Amino acid sequence: MSAPRAVLHVGLPKTGTSFLQNLCRDNADLLAEHGVRQPTLGKEEVFQAVLAVTGRSSSWGRDPDAGQRAWERLAREVVSHRTTTLISSETLCLADLGQIEAILDDLPGVDVEVVVTVRDPARQIPAEWQEGIKHGRRHSFPKFLDSVLDEDPQGPGRADARERFWNAQDPVRVLHRWSAVLGPERVSVVVNPRSGAPRDELWLRFARVLGVADAPVVIPDSEVNSSLGWAQTEVLRRVNRRFVRRGNERAYGDLVKRLYAGTILRGQAGTKVTLPPGRHDDVMALATAWVETIEAAGHPVAGDLTELLPLRPDAQARAERGSVSTDDMLEVALDASAELLVEIERLRAELAVARGGASAAVPRQVGAMRRLRGERGTRAGRVS
Numbered sequence: 001m002s003a004p005r006a007v008l009h010v011g012l013p014k015t016g017t018s019f020l021q022n023l024c025r026d027n028a029d030l031l032a033e034h035g036v037r038q039p040t041l042g043k044e045e046v047f048q049a050v051l052a053v054t055g056r057s058s059s060w061g062r063d064p065d066a067g068q069r070a071w072e073r074l075a076r077e078v079v080s081h082r083t084t085t086l087i088s089s090e091t092l093c094l095a096d097l098g099q100i101e102a103i104l105d106d107l108p109g110v111d112v113e114v115v116v117t118v119r120d121p122a123r124q125i126p127a128e129w130q131e132g133i134k135h136g137r138r139h140s141f142p143k144f145l146d147s148v149l150d151e152d153p154q155g156p157g158r159a160d161a162r163e164r165f166w167n168a169q170d171p172v173r174v175l176h177r178w179s180a181v182l183g184p185e186r187v188s189v190v191v192n193p194r195s196g197a198p199r200d201e202l203w204l205r206f207a208r209v210l211g212v213a214d215a216p217v218v219i220p221d222s223e224v225n226s227s228l229g230w231a232q233t234e235v236l237r238r239v240n241r242r243f244v245r246r247g248n249e250r251a252y253g254d255l256v257k258r259l260y261a262g263t264i265l266r267g268q269a270g271t272k273v274t275l276p277p278g279r280h281d282d283v284m285a286l287a288t289a290w291v292e293t294i295e296a297a298g299h300p301v302a303g304d305l306t307e308l309l310p311l312r313p314d315a316q317a318r319a320e321r322g323s324v325s326t327d328d329m330l331e332v333a334l335d336a337s338a339e340l341l342v343e344i345e346r347l348r349a350e351l352a353v354a355r356g357g358a359s360a361a362v363p364r365q366v367g368a369m370r371r372l373r374g375e376r377g378t379r380a381g382r383v384s
Contacts, residue, residue: 004085005111006078007036007210008103010178011090012169014127015117015192016202019220021088023203027217034215036084039077045070050089053103061249075106086210093174094167100181112186114178115209117202118171118290119192121283122310125149126273128169130227133237134261136245136252140237141273149282172293184297191303194311205302228261229270231328235336236261238329264339268332271324277313284310 011017024031028038039046051057052067078085093116095103104112129144139147139161147158148165167173171189179187188209193201200219207213228236239260245252275283291305 003109003111004082006085007113009088009115010092012093013090014131015119017090020206034212036086036210036212038086039074041074049074050091054091054095054099078107114187116174117190120308120310121286122275126275130233133233134257136240138237138240171290184299188300191307194307208302228265230273231324231332232265232268232270234324235329235332264336
């Protein structure tokens with residue numbers, strides 16, 4: 001290779017980015033043998049670096065100066081390696097034209113390519129509503145749908161919410177911003193396969209763009225960043241009204257997003273959140289426009305663009321009701337409270353051991369909670 005190559009995987013959010021990032025980290029040595037390396041900076045440092053170059057450090061409770069230093073180290077590393085470096089961060093999809101030009105200016109002599117992963121809007125929109133709730137937002141699903149799907153959303157802040165959402169979630173916008181600087185031939189589209197496709201299909205499409213389709217990677221068995229159920233999301237939404245994220249971003253991320261939502265609520269069984277059938281025509285119109293525009297722009301495509309067209313939902317889908325009962329939420333909240341108490345006791349036991357004591361009660365409590373969770377999961381099914 002005559003010059004360093006950088007592949008920037010810029011999202012979109014909730015299009016399998018966590019799955020691909022974890023797979024690449026888990027198979028880092030193997031991929032390096034096939035010519036694709038990853039930054040030596042840790043996951044948090046890469047995150048801080050990307051926040052800095054997209055002007056979002058403060059909103060995530062990070063130090064912009066530390067992020068800028070991390071970005072400078074990352075850029076030097078890319079320039080100094082005459083091989084392919086993969087940088088994957090969905091936050092890069094938010095970069096504006098000026099930020100994109102600055103990113104490229106910091107990578108002189110590097111052959112830069114961009115990959116955008118996309119998914120049909122009928123799956124994408126519910127997933128992004130849930131992700132927003134996991135980041136501290138409080139809007140209900142019906143109000144969220146009104147904001148992002150109505151042409152002229154009514155209500156305080158809804159027009160701004162619509163603009164923020166589609167700035168990150170409209171693949172045409174993101175592709176246009178990066179193509180304006182790099183050209184469409186250097187901005188590839190990887191289409192998420194439909195539900196029920198082989199577990200490695202998304203990776204195989206992504207790998208073809210990277211140039212490592214023959215690398216015998218190990219596909220993770222477990223779900224990465226899997227969705228919450230209806231009732232679990234509604235409980236979390238109400239918790240967000242009481243645990244304010246703004247000004248407390250690091251604590252929210254540690255306690256609410258990762259522990260409460262990512263571990264406790266995620267471990268419960270629940271009914272999957274899906275788009276109400278009455279919104280099918282709205283998302284079909286969106287997806288049809290995406291397919292036509294992407295085809296006309298001439299981007300390299302891995303997968304079939306028609307997989308962006310949503311399948312018509314079952315008219316009897318449970319999601320049609322658009323809400324959950326108080327009893328459903330009460331059971332979720334009580335189970336979560338019990339597990340939080342177990343976690344507090346576990347931490348107390350760890351502290352006691354560190355101080356020279358011991359406790360045998362916690363393993364019994366943890367085992368009981370896991371058995372109870374397993375029984376409920378068997379009855380209700382798990383959400384992924």
